[in-house]
Amino acid sequence: MNYYLALIVLLPVLSFITLLIFGKRMGEKSSYVSIAAVLAGFALSIKALLYVMDGGHAKIAFTWLSIGNFDVTFGLLLDELTAVMLVVVTLVSALVQIFSIGYMHGDKRIGWFFASLSMFTASMLLLVLSPNFIQMYIAWEGVGLFSYLLIGFWFEKKSASDAAKKAFLVTRVGDLGFVIGLILLYVTAGTLDMDKVFAMQFAPVVAGTISILIFFGAIGKSAQFPLHVWLPDAMEGPTPVSALIHAATMVAAGVFLVARAYPLFEQSPAAMQFVAVIGTITAFMAATIALTITDIKRVLAYSTVSQLGYMMMGLGVGAYAAGMFHLFTHAFFKALLFLSAGSVIHAVHSQEIFDMGGLGRKMKITAITFTIGGLALAGFPFLSGFWSKDEILLGAYQSGHMAIFWIGLLTALLTAFYIFRVVFIVFLGKPRGHHSEHVQESPAVMSVPLIIFGALALSAGLIGSPLTGNAFQSFLTGGHGAEHHPDYMVMGLSGAVALLGIFAAWLRYGTRLLPANIISKDNLIYKLLVNKYYVDEFYYKYLVKPTHAIAQFAYTFDQRVIDGIVNGVAWITVRFGIGLKRIQTGYVQGYALYMLVGLIILIIWSCRVLGLQ
Amino acid sequence: MSLTQVNWMALMPEIIVLGFAIIVLLGELFMSASSKRSLGIITLIGLAAALFSLTKLWGVETTEFNGMFSVDFTANTLKAILLITTALVVLGTLKVKATLGEGEFFSLILFSVLGTMFMASATDLIMLFIALELTVLPAYILTASKKNARGAEVALKYFLLGMIASVILLYGMTLLFGLTGATNFAAIADKLGGGPIEPTLIVAMLMIMVGLGFKVAAVPFHFWAPDVYEGAPVPVASYLAVGPKAGGFAAIIHLFPIALVVITPAWAGVFAILAVVSMSLGNLVAFAQTHIRRLLGYSAIAHTGYLLVGLAVADNYGYSSMIFYFFVYSLAALGAFLVILATTEWGIGEDITDFAGLSRRAPMLAVAMAVFLFSLVGLPGFAGFMGKLFLFSAAVKSDLIWLAVIGVINSAISFGYYVTVIRQMYLVSPSTNEVVSVSKPLYFSIMLILAAVIFLGIYPTTFLSIINL
Secondary structure, three states: OHHHHHHHHHHHHHHHHHHHHHHHHEEEEEEEHHHHHHHHHHHHHHHHHHHHHHOOOEEEEEEEEEEEEEEEEEEEEEEEEHHHHHHHHHHHHHHHHHHHHHOOOOOOOOHHHHHHHHHHHHHHHHHOOOOOHHHHHHHHHHHHHHHHHHHHHOOOOOOHHHHHHHHHHHHEEEEEEEHHHHHHHHHHHHHOOOHHHHOOOOOOHHHHHHHHHHHHHHHHHOOOOOOOOOOHHHOOOOOOHHHHHHHHHHHHHHHHHHHHHHHHHOHHHHHHHHHHHHHHHHHHHHHHOOOOOOEEEEEEEEEHHHHHHHHHHHHHOOOHHHHHHHHHHHHHHHHHHHHHHHHHHHHHHOHHHHHHOOOOOOOOOHHHHHHHHHHHHOOOOOOOOHHHHHHHHHHHOOOOOOHHHHHHHHHHHHHHHHHHHHHHHHHOOOOOOHHHHOOOOOOHHHHHHHHHHHHHHHHHHHHHOHOOHHHHHHHHOOOOOOOOOOOOOHHHHHHHHHHHHHHHHHHHHHHOOHHHHHOOOOOOOHHHHHHHHHHHHHHHHHHHHHHHHHHHHHHHHHHHHHHHHHHHHHHHHHHHHHHHHHOOOOOOHHHHHHHHHHHHHHHHHHHHHHHHO | OHHOOOHHHHHHHHHHHHHHHHHHHHHHHHOOOOOOHHHHHHHHHHHHHHHHHHHHHOOOOEEEEEOOOOEHHHHHHHHHHHHHHHHHHHHHOOOOOOOOOHHHHHHHHHHHHHHHHHHHHHHHHHHHHHHHHHHHHHHHHHHHOOOOOOOHHHHHHHHHHHHHHHHHHHHHHHHHHHOOOOOOOHHHHHOOOOOOOOOHHHHHHHHHHHHHHHHHHHOOOOOOHHHHHHHHHHHHHHHHHHHHHHHHHHHHHHHHHHHHHHHHHHHHHHHHHHHHHHHHHHHHHHHHOOOOHHHHHHHHHHHHHHHHHHHHHHHHHHHHHHHHHHHHHHHHHHHHHHHHHHHHOOOOOHHHHHHOOOHHHHHHHHHHHHHHHHHHHHOOOEEEEEEEHHHHHHHHHOOOOOHHHHHHHHHHHHHHHHHHHHHHHHOOOOOOOOOOOOOOOOOOHHHHHHHHHHHHHHOOOHHHHHHHO
């Protein structure tokens, strides 16, 4: 049996418990425990991957609790999808944690930081290993809880604790749909075991309703429109946390959920269409917002939202393997971008891109790694992002979703533009602001993970490219996805728009050829973008405020009426207690008398009941 | 019947306990003062050996002594629970200042355990009565072992009330014998079958119920419990809170469903009434308590009420649920008593307010106490929740929904007084910041119970499969 699978989850849990108890005493040494656990998990994940590549599958299940006919089982499931996710999650988590040694150096709650990272990782690993929806939901909530704790890690800052609250509450909205979907699924299928559910045939309407409800969960967690608002705010957390959330754990959970429940989605064309449309809207909208943002981490945040939209788009148009492939490549280049940004922030002590400039000469490694990440994100030919984005666009094109294809292509152009806008402003030109004058490269413990991620961002795409016969995709689909001939038209187009976007950004920000005021700031579209389509304002006016009003009313009602009743009941209870206490007089003869009286009452009662005289 | 026809293996656990009780008593007489410390360990070994020999009898169903002594599933399970909990008490008191000589203390406990084991196996009226007396006589002595005025008063009350209960029980048994001419449970059932139900039979049943109800501290036969729990030395109270009750419930499960099967609706109905009265009165009066052990005493009465729900259900699912809940309850109650033992040993008082700030003076003790109290309430995640879940679902299955509802309401009410203790421990500042230290065996015993309460709350399946639930 593959009991080592359990170890992959249990090691970070053990690390969490250890650090919970000893974290304060260990201080900076906490990181060793946590990193050792996740590295061991990575080694075991590789073992699991090799096992699956040999054609092995595993399912471990044991009954946790059985009440009547209702069995609650726990277990672990290993298949292609899980194997890929295990490797990605443990690898990214390990590198991010190593990077954190440098980044979090000197923080007073560092033990708790690594404890939370461990448990965050463990929740995600449990999620991808879940063989049934109940366990998956538990892990899902675990991911939510620890993301809340990590985003709000610097809770002394009000913006951080607000952002944590926002992330938690907004994703809860999606979770509500998820839970309703699961309840519906249990009612119709009678089980929440994935194997059994996926073997069933549902009416399209039923499958569609359940799928879309489950997809609500993914909308929340993977920050899809209209619940994307929490992710940019989540930038208030420490940068390594952002990297982890964006690359491998939190937001990937939603995409993974759709991929895992894919057999259910496939039974309803409407649900698939819904996923594709939401994904496309998200991809496009987030890319346009990213054009005007001046906070380096927020640009990356909107870029994540946009790329997640791509993944959903891929899944929605039926290009299952392409969607997962993009998740895979995105994990590396997005982690790279975040950690590089972290390295920049660490040096400049600011997140505003206009406080930076000319950093390329002073932070060579960071500049190179960030640029590689940017190229991969932009879809520069032959880097990892190019292959996976191309696959998704190809999927849309081949399945006849022409509108989605063109919007996707346009989004690719915008993507190349906004990320190189950042590259040119930050690394070229003259230093702005006093900090960027005397910056230094970050220590090795931070730059080594950057280099590893850089290598992965360059090359990880190859295993899914036509050069290797789409090895990744055929592995994921168990060989059914079949190698397809590369479509040079689509490939050429997507490569061309990437170059075009980069060129445009260079023209605007890298040179002085264009006048600085080429885009009027009074423009309506510009205003719309700067204000992020007013989604937050809309929520505030139409959801938050009315909710506050209702809450205020409920509070008053609770204080006056409910508490009154509760206190009344408590008062009566205590009075009764004091009254009844009196029969405990301390006199033996009294006690004996009560016993006899009790006996006599029981005799009379029994004879009455049995009809005896 | 000659002695050679008896399968002595079936009595092996009892023989071992008896042997060790005598060894420990002789040790008290002949050993030097310094070597007497090992008597506690000898007692532990005896209990462990008895438990081991009991596992050899697992799954065996047999009767010995012409059907007076039964080895069966219920008896075995309750004996196992008894031996485990008693061992935990003994472990906890290893390093505690004894009030009697060590040998006397431990041998009296072993004799009481022996009585309780026979009670659990008794399938004959005479056997049952003798076993019951063997259980309580050492308990009277142990209660008075502190040799102060309060202890003597409590022990005398316990003794007088116990005697009255025994006399009523004996009277009931006599009536039953008069009606049927038999003392064996199965034979009584045979004789009663077919004939009309006589009022005398009901009276006999109720008198027996008074005697056994006294043992398990059901209202209105509970008066001894709060006084004894409060007035007896803490180690003795810890033992009395769980040990003798196991025997009482085993006897009830044997006697009523077997011997009195013809009037099942009658006794099931009476047990339902006793259940409601016990839990309601226990919980309500517990609110008015300021002394921690008195509070636990009333909580014990309330729990007797919950346990009687299993008897009101009167089927195997109900009995199994009851046994599970009994185990779960014993662990939590025993754990709470051992925490009190640890604090009193350090010189902390026993008023609830004396627990102020315990979380700062002894973090692990406070955590353990909180978990035990949560388990007693029945909060999910702890063993008590699983126990109540099965018990109340047994009631619902047998159309006793009203009983389950009263049980749930009572659980909710009970949270109110348990939480006052937790509030003191965590939210009130201590008068001193002196750290409480605990003797190693006692600490170990508490941690074992803590682990068991959490384990059974999260993963009860192993134990449930043992008791066929």
